[in-house]
Amino acid sequence: MEEEKIEDIEIRLLLEALYRRYHYDFRNYAQASIKRRLRQARERLGLRTFSAMQDKLLHDPAAAARVLRFLTVQVSDLFRDPGYFRAMREKVVPHLRTYPSLKVWIAGCSAGEELHSFAILFREEGLEDRTLFYATDINQEALETAARGIYPLERIAAFTQNYRQAGGKASLSDYYTTGYGGAVFDKSLRERVVFSDHSLVTDAVFSEMQLISCRNVMIYFDKPLQDRAVGLFRDSLARGGFLGLGSKENLRFSAHASAFTEFVREEKIYQRGKG
Amino acid sequence: MIAAEARAVAIGASAGAIQALLQILPVLPADYPLPVLVVVHLPPGRRSELVTLFAAKCKLRVAEGEDKDPIAPGTVTFAPPDYHMLVEAGGTVSLSRDEAVFFSRPSIDVLFESAADAYGPGLVGVVLTGANEDGARGLVAVAEAGGVTIVQDPATAYARAMPEAALAKCRQAQVLSIKDIAAALLEVGQP
Structure with missing residues (x-):
């Protein structure tokens, strides 16, 4: 037991050090999952304790950069959870059609899979020309991958299956060419996208979004940080705007639950109150 | 068995899981x-x-874990497909989509290691039938935290690789038949 407590002290101090030295703030991440990633990072560094890891990361920016990338990287798929995109297409899009211009925020876009899914969906629904997408993440490398739009060919079979199940109207292969050892998604899909380094932990609101999709990002946050992020989404959404969460996330325990209504309950799509 | 201290039960199963559970x-x-x-x-x-299958058969409440759900007594919580399920020290569920462990997400190791952190000696970890090595490392974490470790007798398992791997890493674990595992869980639940 004593051993456990020492480790928890060390982790707190390590996260504090990462924040002060590199301005990455994991202090309010869900303890169990950040601890697990830190243990993996420590094993890769070949270090025995988190205190030794703190020493290493404070004095070795290159090692710290690798660890920070590891702590912030996420992997997704195109049209992951096809039911979510089907609900967007069938239930949310009819509302979005009534707006002359649209702003959509993909918060925590990682390598851009979700962004490309929405760009394709909006093109097929004829909304693309009136839409501006904001794609944000704290991992610079992931943002660069998102902006390139190249994915390994071995992932395409799963993407294609998801696309069909999500109600895709064409063939996914219409949107990419093969080259550079991967599937290169058409750059016109990213013409109306602003990529930006943005942290849900420390940064401020965007304005007047009609749709925010933030899936499986807040599962890594503790409760107070989740409240901050959901507050940010509430303030960034236009009245009547939509918020999409991951399939196992919900606003039940959120401090801001009353600002939202369930719009498509089973797909975790919420609508900001109009009042 | 250290019945008085038990605070939670964690079970991992793979091939043959449904019949065993x-x-x-x-x-x-x-x-x-x-x-x-x-x-x-x-x-x-x-x-x-x-959830549908077991809710119909169980007297306990049966649910699939959602992010930040409070972990409640008398409730069976299954890890949702395609997520790791972890336990926070405050007694809530955390989910993650970190990479698969032994090609599995959810992973038994991930649940056991976090539950061992959260419950220490109050955890009972059980590894059942399966055809891979998930759970072995997690069971070691349960043992190191002072918890109770139980492995299904490989000779009685539908697939023996997983209980064998768990026993190879965690030699002090009790080796029990399915029926005896059920009895042991009843016993740790006695006041």
Whole structure:
């Protein structure tokens, strides 16, 4: 037991050090999952304790950069959870059609899979020309991958299956060419996208979004940080705007639950109150 | 068995899981005082039928874990497909989509290691039938935290690789038949 407590002290101090030295703030991440990633990072560094890891990361920016990338990287798929995109297409899009211009925020876009899914969906629904997408993440490398739009060919079979199940109207292969050892998604899909380094932990609101999709990002946050992020989404959404969460996330325990209504309950799509 | 200290039960199962769990979970009474957390390896991308199946057979409440759900006594919580399920020290569920462990998400190791952190000697870890090595490392974490470790007798398992791997890493674990595992869980739930 004593051993456990020492480790928890060390982790707190390590996260504090990462924040002060590199301005990455994991202090309010869900303890169990950040601890697990830190243990993996420590094993890769070949270090025995988190205190030794703190020493290493404070004095070795290159090692710290690798660890920070590891702590912030996420992997997704195109049209992951096809039911979510089907609900967007069938239930949310009819509302979005009534707006002359649209702003959509993909918060925590990682390598851009979700962004490309929405760009394709909006093109097929004829909304693309009136839409501006904001794609944000704290991992610079992931943002660069998102902006390139190249994915390994071995992932395409799963993407294609998801696309069909999500109600895709064409063939996914219409949107990419093969080259550079991967599937290169058409750059016109990213013409109306602003990529930006943005942290849900420390940064401020965007304005007047009609749709925010933030899936499986807040599962890594503790409760107070989740409240901050959901507050940010509430303030960034236009009245009547939509918020999409991951399939196992919900606003039940959120401090801001009353600002939202369930719009498509089973797909975790919420609508900001109009009042 | 250190019955007085038990605070939670964590179970991991892979190939043959449903049949094995059907001999354990329905045995537990409605007033069972411990939370029961379960990882079953499932193919990703499919909706889990586990809750429907076991809710019909169990006296306990059966649910699929959602992010930040409070972990409640007398409730069986299954890890949702395609997520790791972890336990926070405050007694809530955390989910993650970190990479698969032994090609599995959810992973038994991930649940056991976090539950061992959260419950220490109050955790009972059970590794059942399966055809891979998930759970072995996690069971070691349970033992190191002072918890109770139980492995299904490989000779009685539908697939013996997983219990064998767990025993190879965690030699002090009790080796029990399914029926005896159910009895042991009833016993740790005694006041």
